[in-house]
Amino acid sequence: MNRDGDIIKALGFVALYSAYLEEGIDIVMERLSVVKKITEGDRKLPTSKKISRCQSALSSLNSSELDPLIKLLVDAKKLLGWRNEVIHGRIYAGNDRGDNLKSGRAGVPDRQVTADELYDLAEALFSMQAAVPNIYYFATLRAISAKK
Numbered sequence: 318m319n320r321d322g323d324i325i326k327a328l329g330f331v332a333l334y335s336a337y338l339e340e341g342i343d344i345v346m347e348r349l350s351v352v353k354k355i356t357e358g359d360r361k362l363p364t365s366k367k368i369s370r371c372q373s374a375l376s377s378l379n380s381s382e383l384d385p386l387i388k389l390l391v392d393a394k395k396l397l398g399w400r401n402e403v404i405h406g407r408i409y410a411g412n413d414r415g416d417n418l419k420s421g422r423a424g425v426p427d428r429q430v431t432a433d434e435l436y437d438l439a440e441a442l443f444s445m446q447a448a449v450p451n452i453y454y455f456a457t458l459r460a461i462s463a464k465k
Contacts, residue, residue: 318443320436324416327435328403334442335400338393339364341449342371345390348450349374351461368394380460386453393445399438403430 318330346355346367353374362370368390375383375390405421408430418430 318436318440320433322432324408324410324432324435327432327439330439331400331435331442332404334439334446335397337446338397338442338449341446342367342393344450345371348457352377352464364397365394378460378464380456382456383453383460386457389448393449396438396441396445400442403435
């Protein structure tokens with residue numbers, strides 16, 4: 318990723334790669350639907366709730382081979398929380414104090430935000446989005462087969 322100092326472009330990458338990560342979580346949830354039935358309402362849950370459902374279903378498989386995937390989902394939830402902070406906040410750029418992020422939540426102080434921070438987040442989301450649905454695919458299938 319070309320780090321060109323463009324805070325708006327970096328924020329665009331954050332939005333794009335977080336959408337891909339959310340898709341990966343949806344894939345894992347669908348894969349686990351044979352363990353824990355999902356409804357149309359479940360499919361409309363916020364991603365943090367989907368992650369919790371996936372963690373619960375994975376834990377019910379009682380396979381230590383899946384512990385890294387459960388941890389990966391914990392990390393995904395943290396990254397998406399960081400994404401929420403920058404996407405749902407407001408960035409005021411180019412003033413004399415630098416670029417400021419004003420939270421959309423009451424009581425959260427303003428803080429500086431940089432293009433590098435957003436590129437770091439985008440790169441972490443990019444790595445995570447490829448890992449979530451793929452890395453433990455066969456381990457998940459083995460655990461599901463063993464449960465049947």
